[in-house]
Amino acid sequence: MKISKLSPNFEVRDIRKSVEFYTQYFGFKLIMAVPESQDGVDNTIYPEKEYVYAMIEQGPVEIMLQRSDTFRSDIPFSEGMPIGATVSFYMEVEGIQNLYQNLKNEKLAVTKLQKTWYGMQEFYIKDLDGYILVFAEKTE
Structure with a gap:
């Protein structure tokens, strides 16, 4: 086995606020965001939409942000663990x-x-x- 990349996936309460935090303070750029409807991918965060997932990047560092409800749905053994x-x-x-x-x-x-x-x-x-x-x- 060869591991070629590590990208942490953070469980977050609010995608919009988390994206703003990382872009404002650390210069991350939004790569993509998945709206709540999960019917496509956005390259910007639109004010009229709610989001369940986003990927941000700063140089070689990539972080995934996933809204808590979908994170816990995807990873059942995270139930009861604090964010x-x-x-x-x-x-x-x-x-x-x-x-x-x-x-x-x-x-x-x-x-x-x-x-x-x-x-x-x-x-x-x-x-x-x-x-x-x-x-x-x-x-x-």
């Missing part, structure tokens, strides 16, 4: 200082930017549904 994660999604970035300052100014749940023993500057942030994102950059 969010006890895992962190670690992303190496360039320009961590600017990213950190911009997010800190937005009053989001962000840890301090700190240098690690393994030569990285990093911080953690919690998204709208409780997923933990880590942003890191090698120190000089």
Whole structure:
């Protein structure tokens, strides 16, 4: 077996809000969205539609967002589990200082930017549904 790609699928409460969060704060781009009717795919989020799924991308990072009711329907053993994660999604970035300052100014749940023993500057942030994102950059 060869694994060629890993794309996390986040269970979310509101596709529109999650897409806005990731595009506004982290520069992700919407690749596609599936309306509630599931009769096609949209390349933009339309205000008059509700969505059950979206795929976003920023460089080599791809995240799938799936509305909670359809997520739980697709994955029965997720029933009773809380939304969010006890895992962190670690992303190496360039320009961590600017990213950190911009997010800190937005009053989001962000840890301090700190240098690690393994030569990285990093911080953690919690998204709208409780997923933990880590942003890191090698120190000089």
